[in-house]
Amino acid sequence: MRLLTFIFTQTGRNVLQSWGLQLMTLLTVTLSVLIFSFFYLIYVNMVQTGVRLGEELRLIVYLDSGLTADEQILFTKKVESFSKVDKVVFITPDEAFAQLRDQLGNDRDVLEDLDSSFLPYSVEIYPHKDLKNLSRIKDFSDYLENLPGTAKVQYGHGWVERFEYFTKLLRFIVIISGSLLILTTMFMVSNTLRLSLYARQKELKVLRYLGATNSYIKGPVLIEGFLLGFVGAGIGLLSLFSLFQWIKSHFAGPSLVNLFKLNFLPWSHCTAILLCSVLLCVLGSLLSIRKFLKI
């Protein structure tokens, strides 16, 4: 108990003695956490949007016009027998024409002089969740393309590819920014604490001469590191949350932001970021103290 009292008293003294340096470090930790978690937040939302869009994904197979009704049924049954397919809907030209008219809304007049005969028979395929991965969808599409009776397969692959590419790019940015910020945080924390220890070098020497144990010297520095990591990450995450709320409230309505249902980082992710920040800062403080224990 006395050890703890002394350690906390000493921590308080140290913080007061070098508050300018400590504030700078706190700011660095806060900014690092804010930058990293900002990119991470975008990434998480992109992934969630990707999953949601993937659930709505379907492939449309346009059938050759020369197929007989029996061949069309046979084709549908063949696709249905594929284990990775959830549902198959056969669409006649009339049904397709009706859908098109609905989609055109007020512009449906353009179809007035036409009938459904220009539209082909088609099959809508809802793939199983396992298949909702760009490369697997593509393989499946190639397979369908080669089936006898297939005229064309469509699943908006250009859009899906771009989305997948953007998500990959964002993942790369998160990993790179995360790694750089980890290094920056550790470097800053260990160097700031080292500077504050250099400022107290004489005191530390005297303490060692008087018999101060490693834990007596180390304890306050580790607690400083812990506080820097905890408070810095806490402020960073709170700032991100405020920014997130501001974006949500200012960009509410029929805008791009509404296409993506924005969610803040889950508690478990926030806790993990907080713990990582604390761990990094404690490691940084351990690195800084080593030299001073050799007196």
Place this chain on the structure above:
Amino acid sequence: MQEHTEDRPTFTFQPSMEDHSEGDEKSIIVELVKVTKIYPPDVVALRNVSFTARKGEIVFLTGASGAGKTTLLKLLCRLERPTKGLIEIGGNDLNKLNSNATQKLRQRIGVAYQDFRLLPRQSVYQNIAMAMEVQFKNKKEIKQRVLELLEKLSLSEKIHKPAGKLSRGEQQRVAIARAAANVPPLILADEPTGNLDPQTTSQVMDLFHELNESGSAIIIATHDKSIYQGTHHQQFELQQGELQRVNS
């Protein structure tokens, strides 16, 4: 001194270091056997120095400047390592102590350095209290002891003054008070009266005698003949690194 009777000096930081003071012979606190210290490249500070100090003894080390007195004291508190020879404190070979054991040992040795080694921006109180804080003594005990020492050394009025703003004589007394704060089993004092007038010298020596009566072994390196002449305590003289006994 009533409150310090439970704090009688003893080396107990390792199980093997029991105090044998209850025996017929007083236990050996310090033992040096053929200790040599050579500073690179070839400056011989001490040569084959051997001596023992027992519990409750006062030992005076005299000699000209540069004779090796300060080096000898630094070896005893392990600020320096010997080039050759054996140094035992409380039965512990200093060469074999690890970092933590060294720190525990230093807690049992009060050192008044020649250059004081005070923290100039901290108050007199904080400088003295620090020695007790590293041993996790409670605040009340620390306050009581510090006030008592300041009273004995006529420094009560300077209690809140930064140590750096004191005269050298006052700083010297603060350093002595810090060395005496824990009533350690071993006290090392390097020129403790070098900056003091006869009256304060007498106060310092009274404090040393008081500590000595409570069981502390005290080793004093000094030029000041007035504190050792005519006393019955052991005296050694260092001459160019070699130790010679002056009295028996």
